[in-house]
Amino acid sequence: MTALAESFLKELEAVTSTVDLRQLRSRYTGKNGVLTGELKKLPTLTPHERAAFGKQINDDKVFIEESIKEYEKQLVSKEIKTKLARDPVDITLPGCYKKPGGRHPVTIVLAEITDIFVSMGFGIEEGPEVESDYYNFEALNIPKNHPARDMQDTFYIETNCTGASAQSGEGAFVLRTHTSPVQIRVMKHSRPPLRFIAPGKVYRCDSDVSHSPMFHQVEGLVVDKNISFANLKGLLEGFLKKVFGPSVPVRLRPSFFPFTEPSAEVDMGCYFCKGNGCRVCKGTGWIEIMGAGMVDPRVFRNVGYDSDIYSGFAFGMGIERIASLKYGIDDIRLYYEGDLRFLRQF
């Protein structure tokens, strides 16, 4: 090792920062550095000496550059570590991100129900929220001046046109009281086989802890050859077990809807007391969850289907009711108050 290399090494050992290292490098390898100084001695040497001296200087240069490069790596990683150690994060401070907003429970439940039916090959249909008397009532076998109209408190729409025939859909308009008119709309423009659900807002002239003037329903319809009441039971039991768990008991009991015959109320075992009887199920152990039935032949007649060939079933459920059971919500008004403390829980 040359004296030059030795003195370099001595200086290198003393260097502790990348800044000092850069200075050391320029002192040795810079334009006016030690190595350049050494090279200036060349003209004073004999040609014979020159070759050996030149090679020696070159070796020194390579040695110095390599050493600096190597040392620099060590220094940099050491400096990063020191710097990080001097600038620690509080790992318990919250991360920086946008807090996701809340989903509306009605949307969640609606999506869940939709997914289940779509997985069974059901389509999704829609209809207007302001309906004609014909679609909302007449076509569904709810004639004018019939007590069945009392089953749903109806909002009527102010309209300029009077005397027009309700049959043409231009008569009295109502805020639809159920999603069932979508059945008529779809059957009127398509032929069996049919299977679809129709979700949407519905309106009833009623307001208290368990009734809202606006709420959401999902209607379902299946029409094909050889559809039986047993099929209705099978499908709805399967659906409710998917939503509320495989052990939930389900029962159908006779009821009355003008557009189904036979009609059924669908009850499930009370979610809260497991059938022992509580406030929610009024001590009966059962909770009414859906209405359903075989499509009434009068409805098929209204849409031009032959009830000797086709049969079908329809069902309808309230989304808020299902959401309330799932999430333990006892006041339906909470869904529409827009209270973020409520909505952000979902």
Add this chain to the structure above:
Amino acid sequence: MLISYNWLKDYINFTESPEAVADVLTMAGLEVEGLKKQADGDVILELNVTPNRADCLSVIGVARDVSTVLKKKLILPEISDFDNATDVINKDVKIKVEILDTNLCHRYCGIVINGVKIAPSPDWMQLRLQTAGIRPINNIVDITNYVLLEYGQPLHAFDKSKLKGDVIIVRAAEKPEAITTLDGIQRTVPAGTLLICDASAPLAIAGVMGGAGSAVTEATTDIFLESAWFDAASIRVTSKQTALRSESSFRFERQTDIEGVKRAALRAASLMIDYCVGCVSEVIDNYPTRYSAQQIVLNYKKVQSFLGVQISEDEIVAILSRLDFKVERQNGSIVVTPPSFRRDIELEADLIEEVARIYGYNNIPAVMPQLSLSINNVSDKHKKLAELRQSLRYAGFTETINYSFTTNDDFTLLDIPEGDERRNAVTVKNPLQKDFNILRTSLVPSLLRNLKYNISLGAKEVYIYEISTVFFDSGSGFPHERLKLAALSYSSGGKRLYAEPAAHFYRIKGLLESVLSGLRCMNYELRQSNEGFLADGQSADIFIGDDKAGFLGLITAEIAARLDMTDEKPDIAVFEMEKIISDNESVPVYRTNLMHKFPPIERDIAIVVDDACHSCDIGNIIKNESLDPEHLIESVEIFDHYRGKNIPEGRKSLAYHIVYRSQDRTLLDSDVDTLHAEIVKSVMTKTGGTLRA
């Protein structure tokens, strides 16, 4: 309908407990909503009788269903027809019943009972009436109500001495007519109302309420007892028009048993003789519009396939027979005649329901349907809406759902000018409350109310949105329904842990951009907005093509003050947009841009321009194709926007990052230098800007 458990025992011998009977009824379609124990040990069943089961608005009707399910005999009361004249006197007194409107009144029975003594009815009868929710009055009135509960046939007792001309005329009012009803109120009924009249005036509004003038009083000695069949729809219309609902009208509306009209009158007369001392002097039965029973063919194979259960022909016949249906067997089918009290049974399907409900829904198996596969109608709309909600959620926004109802105050709140489309709202005829009388045309007022409510609850930051249908009056026919999306962003400017990235306008604009890019909707344009409720210079209208699709911006301080906001300078940004989802369901053709592997050259340009200069205009100048015939510019992005120190008043500095890349070679600096210089020059000339030092 309130039904006494003990009263049911008058007609069936059974030992089942009240709970067991309640279960039997519920599972047969007469839902028992509650059981109430009485002091005397009786139990009241609270029945929810559906509108089709008029026959079950009576104790005997309910007993019939119980007897059918329990397979027990139904025992009906013995009734005299008064043909044996021992208790009949004064046969010569004749009252004439004239039915002028035989469409609205198919049958009218009258019984004259003389010499009654008005007194309280026996205790047991009073108790039965009270437990059914009917107030006892006197023995005559109580007996009419008792028989109404027992058979479901409404009866009315007139004080015969008040009848003028010994004649009862059943007619529809030709013009509005006045009558003072039993409740002492003088009413005018419209033309068409069915009335019961004597020779001079109306005595009663048929089927709805009797008149005060002919009511039974303490002094009454002779009774004219009415039992009739009136048209259901007519009674319903009258009941609605007069806003009078009675136990009678409720039953007539649902159709009473025309064949039971006389039987109920005779039953009441028997009770009156037993408990009011009188004698029957005359029984009149005017039955001009005869009931003809309908025959329905029931194919029992159809029952099996429709219900999906192997129920035998014998069982079908047995069930229908126990329900008092006449059944005749034929080959493979049966011919069924429903009883006159089951007018709801018209079709085969109705019979199948009868069979099913008595057989028991629980005894029918649950079998998944077997359906053939088909391409169903799940439109992109639902997927896109789900995606949209997801992206709004991760942008920090919470979904609200508000009522579709509102009031004209919405327009005042936002200073919506007269003639604006949004004032063209649909009106609700019978709103639940005054502030619910129209349907929304905009979602923004609802979100502002949500904001106000949440601030009142202490919220410092409110990020909310709603996706709902709004309604526009179309003049005639169906209103126009449109789906709108609106979002609101508010923060009270309190301290926060990490710095907020941008001013409020840019945050709401950013939300809109992320929503629209998520929906792959890129062909929109923002223009200066003239919405009065949005702050000048902090608002824009959203255009898709030439159609305004919405707006965004900051709510003016004036509007905010109307919301009682206490902030000095409330920072409320909103946007509202329609046409968020295109109706076009056609399958789009995608062409993917190929990625090029040659390295890019990147250059920046910082320019100081007038405040009025729009950043996107400069972007467009840079992208001007005439300067870049080779299409070397791959992207242009603004990365700095600065006003303040070192920049003259009224001007701002904008800086852009340009990426140049060739599709077929590695670019050299020399390739880009000239182009970049030209671009810089062009930007300066066209904007009057200078390069930032």
